[in-house]
Amino acid sequence: MHHNNVSYPVEVPLILGHEFSGIIAKTGSRVEKFKTGDRVTAETHAEYCGKCLLCRTNDYRLCRDRKGYGFGVDGAYAEYVKVPERILHRVPDNVSLEEAALTEPLCVAYNVVVEKMKVKPGDVAVVIGPGPIGILACKMLELSGASEIIVIGTGGDEKRLEMAGKYGATMIINSDNTDPVPIVLEKNEGYGADVVVDAAGPAATLKLSLELVRPSGIINKVAWGPEPVDFSLDKLISKAVTLQGSFSHTWDIWEKCLKLMEEGQVNLADLITHRLSLEDWEKGFELVESREGIKVVLKPNIGK
Numbered sequence: 454m455h456h457n458n459v460s461y462p463v464e465v466p467l468i469l470g471h472e473f474s475g476i477i478a479k480t481g482s483r484v485e486k487f488k489t490g491d492r493v494t495a496e497t498h499a500e501y502c503g504k505c506l507l508c509r510t511n512d513y514r515l516c517r518d519r520k521g522y523g524f525g526v527d528g529a530y531a532e533y534v535k536v537p538e539r540i541l542h543r544v545p546d547n548v549s550l551e552e553a554a555l556t557e558p559l560c561v562a563y564n565v566v567v568e569k570m571k572v573k574p575g576d577v578a579v580v581i582g583p584g585p586i587g588i589l590a591c592k593m594l595e596l597s598g599a600s601e602i603i604v605i606g607t608g609g610d611e612k613r614l615e616m617a618g619k620y621g622a623t624m625i626i627n628s629d630n631t632d633p634v635p636i637v638l639e640k641n642e643g644y645g646a647d648v649v650v651d652a653a654g655p656a657a658t659l660k661l662s663l664e665l666v667r668p669s670g671i672i673n674k675v676a677w678g679p680e681p682v683d684f685s686l687d688k689l690i691s692k693a694v695t696l697q698g699s700f701s702h703t704w705d706i707w708e709k710c711l712k713l714m715e716e717g718q719v720n721l722a723d724l725i726t727h728r729l730s731l732e733d734w735e736k737g738f739e740l741v742e743s744r745e746g747i748k749v750v751l752k753p754n755i756g757k
C-alpha cells in the first residue's frame with residue numbers, strides 16, 4: 454500500500470493505516486453500544502453495502518462495495534479516525550491498546566487456520582513465510598492442536614523465524630541452507646503435510662506448497678503475489694489437493710481473537726519490535742521492509 458503496487462486499487466491520495474486501536478473521543482447521535490472513553494479496536498471494513506448476497510451471508514468483507522481503511526478510505530495514521538459502530542470491538546481491560554492494534558493480523562490467521570482449513574489436533578502443518586501473518590498462523594495452529602508446525606523462511610528471515618519459534622513453530626527451516634522438501638516428505642508415511650499455509654505469496658511458494666502438501670491435503674494461500682504463476686498446476690489434480698484463498702475476517706472472528714487475548718492464550722506484545730511516533734512512519738516502513746522489524750506500532754501522541 455505504501456508503494457501503491459498491491460493487487461488492488463489504492464485510492465491515492467489517502468491516509469494509510471488499517472490496523473489500529475484507540476479511545477472513543479466522540480460518538481454520533483445514533484450510536485448505542487459505545488460511549489466516549491471506551492477502549493476499542495475496529496475491523497478494516499469501513500464501508501460495505503449491507504444489502505447484497507455477500508453482505509447478507511456474513512461475507513461482507515467480500516462485498517463489491519467494501520472499502521477498507523488505508524486503501525479505500527482514509528486510514529488510522531492520524532489522531533482521529535471515523536469508525537461505524539457495527540465494526541467496533543471492545544478491548545478487554547487487561548489487553549493493552551498496543552496489543553489491540555494487532556488484533557487484525559491475528560484475525561487473518563484465525564480465518565486461515567480455523568475457519569478455512571479447519572485444522573485438526575494431530576495435523577502436520579507447514580507455514581511458508583514468517584511475516585506477522587505466518588507467525589500468527591503458527592500460534593493459531595498450536596491452539597488448534599497441530600502436532601507439528603514447520604515454518605519455512607529464507608536468508609534475512611532469521612529474526613522472524615526465531616519469533617515463529619516463540620509462537621508455536623516446532624521446526625524452523627531456512628531454505629537457503631536446508632531443503633524443506635525431503636524433511637516434510639518424511640511426514641505422514643512419506644506423503645507430506647496435512648495443511649500448508651502460503652504466507653509468502655510469490656509463484657515459487659505456491660509451487661513449493663504443492664510439493665509439500667499430502668494428497669487430499671489443503672493449501673491455504675493468504676499472501677498476495679501479483680505476478681502470474683509460471684508452472685503447471687497438474688499436481689493440484691494428481692494429488693487432489695484443496696487450494697483455498699483466504700481474505701480478511703468477520704465480526705465473529707474479531708470477538709474470538711479478543712477473547713484469546715483476554716485469556717492470555719495469545720500474547721501479541723512480543724510481536725511489537727518497535728514503537729515510533731506517527732511522524733516517523735516512513736522509518737517504520739523501512740524497518741519492516743528490511744525485515745529488521747516485525748510489527749511497528751505508530752503512536753500519534755508521542756513527542757507532543
Ligand SMILES: [Zn+2]
Pocket residue numbers: 501502503504505506507508513516517518
Ligand atoms: Zn454488500
Ligand SMILES: [Zn+2]
Pocket residue numbers: 471472557558
Ligand atoms: Zn493487516
